[in-house]
Amino acid sequence: MGITDFEDMKVISRHTRELLGIEEPLFSRSISLPYRDIMGLFLERKARTGKKADALTLSQFVEDAKLENYVPDEKKVPNPQ
Numbered sequence: 001m002g003i004t005d006f007e008d009m010k011v012i013s014r015h016t017r018e019l020l021g022i023e024e025p026l027f028s029r030s031i032s033l034p035y036r037d038i039m040g041l042f043l044e045r046k047a048r049t050g051k052k053a054d055a056l057t058l059s060q061f062v063e064d065a066k067l068e069n070y071v072p073d074e075k076k077v078p079n080p081q
Helices: 006-020 038-046 051-055 058-064
Strands: none
Touching: 038 058
């Protein structure tokens, strides 16, 4: 895309997170807190390259990570419209 200004990159990232309905990853997050939103975790896994990452589906990720019973905070769940 040719974007080199870091501030522009941050704005694009923020808007992308808003569109996808995922929370911003905090690097100072305690491991004692509950999982982040499932979509954010899934997209982190999909960011890798290769056949495994390309073939991974959201339902497969949820099953493999044993997140079936995990219910995120309702105010953070995107409205599927």
